[in-house]
Amino acid sequence: MHLKHQTDGTKQRAHEVDRLGGVARAGDAPIGVSPVGVGDMKLTDLKTGATARVVSVVPAEGATALGLERRLAELGFLPGEAVRVVARGLLAREPIAVRIGTGTFALRLFEAACIRVCPEQTPAV
Numbered sequence: 001m002h003l004k005h006q007t008d009g010t011k012q013r014a015h016e017v018d019r020l021g022g023v024a025r026a027g028d029a030p031i032g033v034s035p036v037g038v039g040d041m042k043l044t045d046l047k048t049g050a051t052a053r054v055v056s057v058v059p060a061e062g063a064t065a066l067g068l069e070r071r072l073a074e075l076g077f078l079p080g081e082a083v084r085v086v087a088r089g090l091l092a093r094e095p096i097a098v099r100i101g102t103g104t105f106a107l108r109l110f111e112a113a114c115i116r117v118c119p120e121q122t123p124a125v
Helices: 008-019 065-075
Strands: 051-057 082-088 096-100 103-107 115-119
Touching: 051 065
Parallel strands: none
Antiparallel strands: 051 082, 051 115, 082 096, 096 103
């Protein structure tokens, strides 16, 4: 597992997810993060520029779910991590550029749809 550019907390959670078979579940989320189904949405539904917290990585039906979940966990998409949609492809399609931690990643829509997030409220100025 390549974790060179991740923080110690992210590395520790990635190792825990790997130990559990590569699956990050809503129950793994830290206190203060909503469980799946309570105010959460797919990452693909998050507006450009909006910030949210990862709730879980839910496998897409059909594909090699375990491999995809493990790959997303290695990139840092773990419960409790802050994520922001930076940009979208032409006509708001693929790819979707997201920032998590200090990294920016381009995800295909089916990959981003596997990531459940809870939007963060922006403070009124």
